[in-house]
Amino acid sequence: MINIAIIGGGPAGLSAGLYATRGGIKDVVLFEKGMPGGQITGSSEIENYPGIKEIKSGLDFMEPWQEQCFRFGLKHEMAIVNQITKNGAHFTIHHDGGKTTEAKSVILATGGSPKRTGIAGESELWGKGVSTCATCDGFFYKGKEVAVIGGGDTAVEEAIYLTKMCSKVYLIHRRDTFRAAPITLEHAKSNDKIEFLTPFSPIEVKGDQSGVTGLVIEHSQTKQRQELSVPGVFIFVGYDVNTQVLRQDDGSMLCACDEYNSVIVDLSMKTNVPGLFAAGDIRINAPKQVVCAAGDGAAAALQAIAYLDSLH
Template sequence: MLDLAIIGGGPAGLSAGLYATRGGLKNVVMYEKFMPGGQITSSSEMENYPGVATVMDGISFMAPWSEQSTRFGLKIEQKEVIRVEKNGENFKIIFSDNSSDDAKAVIVCTGAAPKKAGFIGENEFFGRGVSTCATCDGAFYRKKEVAVLGGGDTALEEALYLANLCSKVYLIHRREGFRAAPSTVERAKKNEKIEFILNAKVEEVVGDNAGVTGVKIVFNDGSKKDLAVPGIFTFVGLDVRNEVLKQTDGSFLCEMVGDAVKVDLKMRTSVEGLFAAGDLRVDAPRQVVCAAADGANAALGVISYLESKH
């Protein structure tokens, strides 16, 4: 029987593991389907984490987190959790191979995944010219023209990253205004390699067996434009990864607000002993520093919860 099971190995999960074990819990395991680090590892630029003044990519930024979080006894296991169930006062963690573990408390930190933009050809050409990760795939388009879709911080930061590699970057956004930080917008506007295509959306990507050959754009006034580019990077938001909380009857284990988990300020859900942290929870700011704080809060909440049971 585990004291605590942490599901997800991004900033929230790693912080939860650090605070839980440093706070005295002895039997804590974090389950992560992939390598620890989370979605931020696909970012080309991390410049706003307090106390870390060096601008670095997401992989470099997250590199020390696993070592630090395991220093006090956290175990990290590369397993895919498919479901969490309540089992009396405890919880059952069920894995993709149908094996399971039991835990007295659970913190779910499964985060979010890039949202599909919804244009024709997106699924067909995903991985063959359609991408959601500039640091992963940008090098394939060195000295070529590419398109970026989106108007938030991620879209503009990745457009700036791609401008270092590509001959031209077309930034497509559905409105005049941007959700991105004004300083980031200003940097993008000053970059000679970035051309803004505003009040427009991507209607379709076209291509052949080799991959994408072009992007069809439609403007809000109905006019159209074709771009002959071999790649498009989409950054149009995130979908919450809440699948592990879905029960066999289709309901959720705890109270939800839309797709997100309802929590209080201590990251407690409606189910005693179950906590949620990071991008999974309601009103998540989707910033690394906030996810890390959520994880710490959840871990402290678990310690108090387990102490109250003795």
């Protein structure tokens, strides 16, 4: 029986491990099938983390986290977690191969990933002008024109955000109507830096060794194509949270989730199941920033410590 099982080894999971073990908790195990670090290790540049003045790649940025977070006794088990169940007061972590681990509490920090459009050039130019984070990458396009793909709240909100530094934002949606909230859409339509291109579908991201050079779009009805000369393409067509491990044998979720399967937590990262906490991109209203994920992990660990104390 371990005290805390941390599922996921990104910034949220590592921070949770650091705060839990430094807080004096023994038998804290981080379950991560590969080397810890999370999807941020795939970022080419990070320059907005407080206290880090050098621009670093995600891989270089996360390297010292591992050493620091394991310094106080955090254990790493390279295993794929398939399911988390709870019987009575204790949780069961189900691994591949039929192995199980019992835990008094669980911090879920499995993150998620932005959906891709699947169009030509997207994968090849990912991180080289194709982005899913305006907060992270918008600064690189100061005074330039960019394209935003999507029709939901996130796409419209990020388009508005990008107008703070970009000279023009093309908002591309395959339909004439948007899923975004009416008030958000109204703000976007009143912003003279945003040009709505509807109904248009993205066809291809063009680029060279220096990165993105343009985006080919096609009118959904006339099939007429045009190319936008933009160095940046931001894609907001949805986000998949990795909460599959919460699904029970009867199809229900172990804890309360919203319609997108993001875990519902309070400000302390508590779920509605005692002893179960969620941190980082899998929780509702996650800002999807490293600094926020790290804070979530710390908060979840502190609450897990308090929960374990309450069991005595």
